[in-house]
Each structure stands twice: as structure tokens, then as C-alpha cells.
Amino acid sequence: MNEVTLLGILAGTLTTISFAPQAVKSWRTRRTKDVSLGMFSILCTGVALWITYGVLTRDFPLILANSVTLALAFLILAMKIRYG
């Protein structure tokens, strides 16, 4: 595996796990007033389409990364809807 591939894996890992701190923060504080409902609605839709795209093109890394992102983003969206 060359350096460029490793850079791509690192980039993908960071953008995927970046949603974890927001999920943890919202879970702990039960406050999501300043979080945008629009952002997480559009994001979940887009990420779900990325998973569909990954399935159609049989791109396993794309499916894996976006599945983790969707789980985290959907959790944040659910808390936003719950806590307002």
C-alpha cells in the first residue's frame, strides 16, 4: 500500500469518526438546540445515497465508511428530533 492510499484511508477515517464527538456531546448534555435539523437531515439522505452508490459499484470501503457515518449522523438526527 503506497503513501497516497494511506492518506486516503486516513482522510476517510477522520471524516467518518468526526461525527462521534457530536453524538457523545448531544447524548451527554441532551441539548441540541444549536444543532441544525436541516444539516443532519440532508447529511443522512446524502450518506444513504453514498451507501446505495457503493452497493451498485461494489465498493466495499465506501459502503463501510458511509455505514459508520450514517449510524452516527442518524443518532444525532434522532436526538435533535427528540430534544429539539
Next chain:
Amino acid sequence: MNEVTLLGILAGTLTTISFAPQAVKSWRTRRTKDVSLGMFSILCTGVALWITYGVLTRDFPLILANSVTLALAFLILAMKIRYG
């Protein structure tokens, strides 16, 4: 252009523009208390690495989409640092 490519473009457009509603909301309310500093710090780092990856692999759509994402995510990060 086939349906699968169009699906990928739609997915990329949605995940990219999803950050706009959060930027607009934070800009208008000047409140970012419930927004995670960790999320936007890690996200900006990851997206900057995606742009670097795109430059190294000469992938123009990847550079374009991630540049828009970085501009929006960095704006949200700056407001989070400013407003607390």
C-alpha cells in the same frame, strides 16, 4: 452519463451542501454551544486531507466537493471558537 454516476453526483452534492444549513443557523443565532468543537476540528482536518489526496490523484470532482465542504465546515468551526 449513466444513472449510477448521476446517483454519485447527487450523493456528493447532498453531503457537501448539508453543512450550509448549520453555517446559516450558527451565523444567524450566534449560538454554537451545543455544536461539538471536536467534530468540526476533526472534520476540517479530514476534509483538508481529502483535498490533498484529490490533488495527488488529480481527481477534480473530489477537490471541488471537498473545497466547498471545507469552506463551510471551517466557517462553522470559526464561529464555534468565536461564540463558544
